Structure formats: C-alpha cells, structure tokens
Amino acid sequence: MWEYEHSVETSVAAGEVWRWWADVDSWASWNSGVVNVAMDGAFEAGTSFSMTMPDGDVIRMTLSEVVAGERFVDVMDAGDFVVRTEHRLEPGAGGGTRVVYRTEISGRAADVVGPELGPAITADFPDVLDALVRRAEKG
Template sequence: MWEYEHAVETSAAAGEVWRWWADVTSWSTWNAGVVDAVIDGDFAAGTAFTMTGPDGDAIRMTLAEVAPGERFVDVMDGGDFTVRTEHRLEPLDGGRTRVVYRTEISGPAAGHVGPELGPAITADFPDVLDALVRRAEKG
C-alpha cells in the first residue's frame, strides 16, 4: 500500500469548509487542478462523479462514504489498484478546524503503481487545501 496525508488548520468553521466540498460543481472555482466536476446525484455514499483536470483527462470516482459536516471518502477503481482519498474535518480549540486529505493506493498493483501515481495525485494537496481554506474563510 502507498499512502500520503496532508493537513492544514483554518479559522473557518467546519460547516463552511463542508459547504464547498459538498458543492461538487463549485470545485473548479477554488481547485486549480479541476476544470470541471459533475456529480450524478446527491452528495451521498454511492454517488459517482467525474472530475476533469487541466490536461482534459476525465477521472470517474465514487463517493464511498459521506458523513455530512465531518468527512467523505472518494474511490477510483483502477482495476488492479484502488485510489481512496479521505477528506476529513477535525474541530480544534477556539473554533478552528483541521482539514485533512489522506490518500491510499491499495490492491495487487499498489507496490508498482503507488510510488508513481501517488505523488502525481497528491502533489497539489498543499495548494488545494490552502485554496479551499482561503475560500472557506471568505464565507
């Protein structure tokens, strides 16, 4: 298995961060790595969505878990490997929030695919989280 985690703290309330996460069609307004995002239904476990990056590649994923206001997990099935990303909100003292992205690549090909694909997927996590919390802090 390959794994990576990045977190930031923000003065934004967890509910404000959640609002931007749950509005999939708005992701391109704060995430430079997303040109378009389309969801096939409600922001709920089992719903599929497609994210298109600046290179034009569309990636199909499924919301595997959704705990409103707390966390969601998306999964991309690569056949002999699976990319699972958890997006988590942790309350901190003083009304602050810790925002966490954690990616795991597992499956039979993870030992080969993970070290190559993992860093490519997660390289922008610091920038994405910074942009997300800046957007959430604005309200």
C-alpha cells in the same frame, strides 16, 4: 500500500468548509486541478462522478462514504489498484478546524503504481487545501 496525508488549520468552522466540499459545482473555483465535476446524483455515498482535469483527462470516481459536516471519501477503482481519498474535518487546536486529505493506494499493483501515481495525485494537496481554506474564510 502507498499512503500520504496533508492537513491545514483554519479558524473557520467545519460547516463553512463542508459547504464548499458539498457544492461540487464550486470545486473548480478553488481547486486549480479541476476543470469540471459532473455528479450522477446527490452528494451521498454510492454516487459516481466524473472529474475533468486541466489536461483534459476525465477520472471516474465514486463517493464511498459521506458524513455531512465531517468527511467524505472518494474512490477510483482501476482493477489492479484502488485510489481512496478521505477528506476529513476535525476540531482544530485553537477552536477552529483541521482540514485533512488522506490518499491510500491499495491492491495487487499498489507497490508498483503507488510510488509513481501517488505523488502525482497528491502533489497539489498543499495548494488545494490552502485555496479551500482561503475560500471558506471569505464566506
């Protein structure tokens, strides 16, 4: 298995960050790694979606878990490997919110695919989380 986690702290309440996560139409406004997101239903467990990247690639994922105001998990199943990314909100040290992205690549091909694909997927996590927090701080 391959794994990576990045987090940031903000003074903003978790509900304000959640608002931007749950509004998938807004993702492209604060995440430069996303051009468009098309959901096949509501923002709830079991809903699939397509995410168009800046290079034109389209990635199909499914929301495997959604706990409103706390976390959501998206999964991309590629057969020999699975990419699972958890987006989590935790109480921050100073009363704010700790925003966490955690990606795991598992499956038969994970030891081969993970070291190459993992860093490519997670390279922008610091920038994405900073942009999300800035957007949430503006309200």
